[in-house]
Amino acid sequence: MGREMxxxxxxxxxxxxxxxxxxxxxxVYCEVxxxxxxxxxxxxxxxxxxxxxxxxxxxxxxxxxxxERGIYDLGIPILGICYGSQLMAASLGGLVTAAPVSEYGKTxxxxxxxxxxxxxxxxxxxCWMSHxxxxxxxxxxxxxxxxxxxxxxxxxxxxxxxxxxxQFHPEVMHTVQGKLMLSNFVLKICxxxxxxxxxxxxxxxxxxxxxxxxxGKVLCALSGGVDSSVAAVLLSKAVGRQLTCVFVDHxxxxxxEGDEVEAVFGPEGPYDLNFIRVNAAERFYxxxxxxxxxxxxxxxxxxxxxxxxxxEAKKIGAVDFLVQGTIYPDVIExxxxxxxxIKSHHNVGGLPDTVDFREIVEPLRMLxxxxxxDAGRELGIPEYLxxxxxxxxxxxxxxxxxxxxxxxxxxxxxxxxxxxxxVAKAGVDRNLAQYFAALSNMRSVGVMGDGRTYDYAVxxxxxxxxxxxxxxxxxIPWDVMTRITNRIVNEVKGVNRVLxxxxxxxxxxxxxx
Ligand code: XMP
Numbered sequence: 475m476g477r478e479m480x481x482x483x484x485x486x487x488x489x490x491x492x493x494x495x496x497x498x499x500x501x502v503y504c505e506v507x508x509x510x511x512x513x514x515x516x517x518x519x520x521x522x523x524x525x526x527x528x529x530x531x532x533x534x535x536x537x538x539x540x541x542e543r544g545i546y547d548l549g550i551p552i553l554g555i556c557y558g559s560q561l562m563a564a565s566l567g568g569l570v571t572a573a574p575v576s577e578y579g580k581t582x583x584x585x586x587x588x589x590x591x592x593x594x595x596x597x598x599x600x601c602w603m604s605h606x607x608x609x610x611x612x613x614x615x616x617x618x619x620x621x622x623x624x625x626x627x628x629x630x631x632x633x634x635x636x637x638x639x640x641q642f643h644p645e646v647m648h649t650v651q652g653k654l655m656l657s658n659f660v661l662k663i664c665x666x667x668x669x670x671x672x673x674x675x676x677x678x679x680x681x682x683x684x685x686x687x688x689x690g691k692v693l694c695a696l697s698g699g700v701d702s703s704v705a706a707v708l709l710s711k712a713v714g715r716q717l718t719c720v721f722v723d724h725x726x727x728x729x730x731e732g733d734e735v736e737a738v739f740g741p742e743g744p745y746d747l748n749f750i751r752v753n754a755a756e757r758f759y760x761x762x763x764x765x766x767x768x769x770x771x772x773x774x775x776x777x778x779x780x781x782x783x784x785x786e787a788k789k790i791g792a793v794d795f796l797v798q799g800t801i802y803p804d805v806i807e808x809x810x811x812x813x814x815x816i817k818s819h820h821n822v823g824g825l826p827d828t829v830d831f832r833e834i835v836e837p838l839r840m841l842x843x844x845x846x847x848d849a850g851r852e853l854g855i856p857e858y859l860x861x862x863x864x865x866x867x868x869x870x871x872x873x874x875x876x877x878x879x880x881x882x883x884x885x886x887x888x889x890x891x892x893x894x895x896x897v898a899k900a901g902v903d904r905n906l907a908q909y910f911a912a913l914s915n916m917r918s919v920g921v922m923g924d925g926r927t928y929d930y931a932v933x934x935x936x937x938x939x940x941x942x943x944x945x946x947x948x949x950i951p952w953d954v955m956t957r958i959t960n961r962i963v964n965e966v967k968g969v970n971r972v973l974x975x976x977x978x979x980x981x982x983x984x985x986x987x
Pocket of ligand 1: 864986
């Protein structure tokens, strides 16, 4: 039984990977490729179905992304989404024009439930719209299968040719029954079995990594976080002792973290990773002295990281590949896709131009966080590591507003330790996606004993989120907060105030810098 796959052809839409993720949730393997991929290449991949993504252009614009008509004659089911739906309409003789008014946001859609795509969907359902053009007339042989107040053809279908199109975005959560529509397409229209599992991702990755790496030497940047731990164990499974894992203790880790990571992944732990720990705090502090601008700090930490790796690589000799645990949200938020640069996560956008390795390998680049955790479970990594909260590569460097000094690092480490300890003790950590202490650059007057203090304010932050792209500030019971605050001001020298950050993302971000 061959592997079944759905091909997502990317026309520049911002939700391309989300579509892939939703398909994987139907237990069908999925890959995203640019629309410039040739018809021959598509044929060779033998997809069971094709999905056209949305995109920022108008199909009638000069030079707008398009695809040769032959794709509709392959006999492979196609689902066009947003721009993809307009492209299908325009290519097959329909008419696409500017809509009289743009539709944006949650929109009431009336669907024809006899269409296979809408089986089980309510006749009146809410979908997410984001468009200025629309299909004014469907091509010959197509039926209109959904309408809105604005769109005379919010969906269309030619069931004989298994061609389907929707103006709205079934992949986003705001389309209430979007998952059902995508599962109808993948399972009922394309006829996929739906028997793909994360375990297959692991097997497949192990196979392709072996092919790619051959007998080359691999260096993995292991931080002990979920992503790099999963990447390291995956690589170890693929190439065994060709892999060396370098753990850089940059002096910006949480309290005791260096030793904890070494205990799990070092020679005394259950894995055989050729683990090397480099204690490099001094050189990071030296390079960060006097630097206050967040992006500059990120770049410095990212660069210094790579320099340390290069040095280790030279000691090992002839290292061909560098492995990084980059995951999909890192890629988009670093502006490597089409979206604006929000932060250059050091493991992607912050890389220096000259890197001394033949190639960088990022086996988790297409996965969302919860998918990475699933892959970790498949690999047998213990639950307490797999479900760990994320910790940014630049570490406490971006949780200290302004200049980083060893003294400030000590303050955040101690405050953060107390915060985590009390939150766990109170059992509220299970609902939190990420929670930590940061150090504001604010010093203010306080009174302790009978004396005046002029000390720092610690900021506590706790958020809930499923994908880290948006987040809500999480409520922590008042009595727990009181206990934490008392402990921090009493036990951490240099702190006389504790503040709580109530802001969501957007408009804030999760980290303070
Ligand atoms: P933000 O602050 O962008 O965080 O809302 C989203 C997620 O990304 C993590 N993060 C980083 N991870 N390098 C990383 O490896 C970075 O520079 C970085 N900045 C933020 C953050 O902890 C959260 O999980």
